[in-house]
Amino acid sequence: xxxxxxxxxxxxxxxxxxxxxxxxxxxxxxxxxxxxxxxxxxxxxxxxxxxxxxxxxxxxxxxxxxxxxxxxxxxxxxxxxxxxxxxxxxxxxxxxxxxxxxxxxxxxxxxxxxxxxxxxxxxxxxxxxxxxxxxxxxxxxxxxxxxxxxxxxxxxxxxxxxxxxxxxxxxxxxxxxxxxxxxxxxxxxxxxxxxxxxxxxxxxxxxxxxxxxxxxxxxxxxxxxxxxxxxxxxxxxxxxxxxxxxxxxxxxxxxxxxxxxxxxxxxxxxxxxxxxxxxxxxxxxxxxxxxxxxxxxxxxxxxxxxxxxxxxxxxxxxxxxxxxxxxxxxxxxxxxxxxxxxxxxxxxxxxxxxxxxxxxxxxxxxxxxxxxxxxxxxxxxxxxxxxxxxxxxxxxxxxxxxxxxxxxxxxxxxxxxxxxxxxxxxxxxx
Ligand code: AMP
Ligand code: GLY
Numbered sequence: 140x141x142x143x144x145x146x147x148x149x150x151x152x153x154x155x156x157x158x159x160x161x162x163x164x165x166x167x168x169x170x171x172x173x174x175x176x177x178x179x180x181x182x183x184x185x186x187x188x189x190x191x192x193x194x195x196x197x198x199x200x201x202x203x204x205x206x207x208x209x210x211x212x213x214x215x216x217x218x219x220x221x222x223x224x225x226x227x228x229x230x231x232x233x234x235x236x237x238x239x240x241x242x243x244x245x246x247x248x249x250x251x252x253x254x255x256x257x258x259x260x261x262x263x264x265x266x267x268x269x270x271x272x273x274x275x276x277x278x279x280x281x282x283x284x285x286x287x288x289x290x291x292x293x294x295x296x297x298x299x300x301x302x303x304x305x306x307x308x309x310x311x312x313x314x315x316x317x318x319x320x321x322x323x324x325x326x327x328x329x330x331x332x333x334x335x336x337x338x339x340x341x342x343x344x345x346x347x348x349x350x351x352x353x354x355x356x357x358x359x360x361x362x363x364x365x366x367x368x369x370x371x372x373x374x375x376x377x378x379x380x381x382x383x384x385x386x387x388x389x390x391x392x393x394x395x396x397x398x399x400x401x402x403x404x405x406x407x408x409x410x411x412x413x414x415x416x417x418x419x420x421x422x423x424x425x426x427x428x429x430x431x432x433x434x435x436x437x438x439x440x441x442x443x444x445x446x447x448x449x450x451x452x453x454x455x456x457x458x459x460x461x462x463x464x465x466x467x468x469x470x471x472x473x474x475x476x477x478x479x480x481x482x483x484x485x486x487x488x489x490x491x492x493x494x495x496x497x498x499x500x501x502x503x504x505x506x507x508x509x510x511x512x513x514x515x516x517x518x519x520x521x522x523x524x525x526x527x528x529x530x531x532x533x534x535x536x537x538x539x540x541x542x543x544x545x546x547x548x549x550x551x552x553x554x555x556x557x558x559x560x561x562x563x564x565x566x567x568x569x
Pocket of ligand 1 (some may be wrong): 288298330333336415427428493
């Protein structure tokens with residue numbers, strides 16, 4: 140089968156790396172891809188949101204399956220675009236239609252959905268410019284800190300956590316007046332959940348699902364979870380405090396009701412669901428849904444799946460995921476992201492990257508990388524540049540190997556967090 144993956148980050152390199160190992164694969168394409176995917180797949184210079192040119196490329200290259208990496212094209216309806224066109228509908232799309240993608244595209248929709256299907260989540264109220272006063276009244280009933288979320292996609296910046304009530308009221312008003320453009324025309328005000336975050340992932344054909352490995356990511360730029368939020372500075376899998384009994388609660392209270400809820404809403408969901416969870420004293424709560432895999436979580440969880448990934452994708456396409464097997468490697472994976480100095484603010488690009496040949500005992504996934512005109516030197520092309528994953532029976536060894544390799548890859552201004560996984564060492568299971 141011929142597969143096209145859309146996206147250009149570490150997540151897409153990891154998906155391509157895993158898919159490439161399948162005996163069921165004929166040709167692999169990535170649009171637009173990066174310097175890492177170019178090493179073993181054919182990169183196509185097409186933007187992830189350019190549906191027309193993606194459609195042409197699919198027809199020209201006899202694509203059988205389109206795997207959508209990022210959320211924006213899903214929210215914009217790429218699955219509907221393919222499914223409704225006579226010349227494209229034979230192509231299986233892994234990624235939900237626009238109705239399903241609202242789980243991520245509209246936080247107000249996600250909250251209504253969770254409340255309707257009794258999926259545990261923080262208490263909330265959704266407000267608009269007209270109902271600002273009701274929002275202020277609701278804020279006054281809550282205890283600090285106050286959580287304000289822009290309804291729509293806001294490039295990961297739309298969530299504010301504020302300690303002072305007066306400031307929260309002011310921010311609420313400014314969000315409703317367009318602080319995040321139309322994304323904050325509606326704002327979800329939420330109760331603050333005090334706990335430890337982790338993520339669960341499933342692949343579903345709309346009826347059946349496979350639980351993928353769990354992961355914890357590290358969102359802040361600075362060690363000790365300080366400084367601004369980023370796309371993700373590292374990840375670990377499995378999450379040691381997500382033991383069997385906790386994961387059973389996640390399946391019975393969160394995952395199964397979500398899939399049944401989607402069915403009840405008449406939404407045929409084919410793709411990944413990423414559950415952002417809070418473990419509050421052993422009880423799972425949903426913080427958010429994403430309709431795609433996480434980045435860098437993918438770089439951490441895919442190396443732990445030992446079975447054929449294309450078979451699972453076929454199971455989604457043919458709606459027979461229940462007949463497929465998934466095997467998970469028991470070992471620990473640790474992913475460390477190398478970023479360009481200045482990220483998540485302004486950073487330089489086109490800096491040569493060296494040291495690939497010196498790495499060992501790890502997988503080097505490219506994120507923001509490209510090659511120069513002569514296609515010789517690999518250069519930085521984004522804020523998050525490389526994701527290094529090491530895997531071992533010992534969590535401490537996996538961390539050690541990942542950090543050793545993080546030292547070997549070199550580029551001017553390189554920065555990484557040296558404390559990925561450090562908080563989990565206190566759990567004695569490792
Ligand atoms: P979201 O985009 O909804 O995942 O929110 C971004 C981050 O804000 C999450 O990863 C959490 O760290 C934090 N957050 C969101 N909602 C809550 C909540 N209700 N209580 C505590 N922290 C939250
Ligand atoms: N690492 C978080 C995300 O992909 O949303």
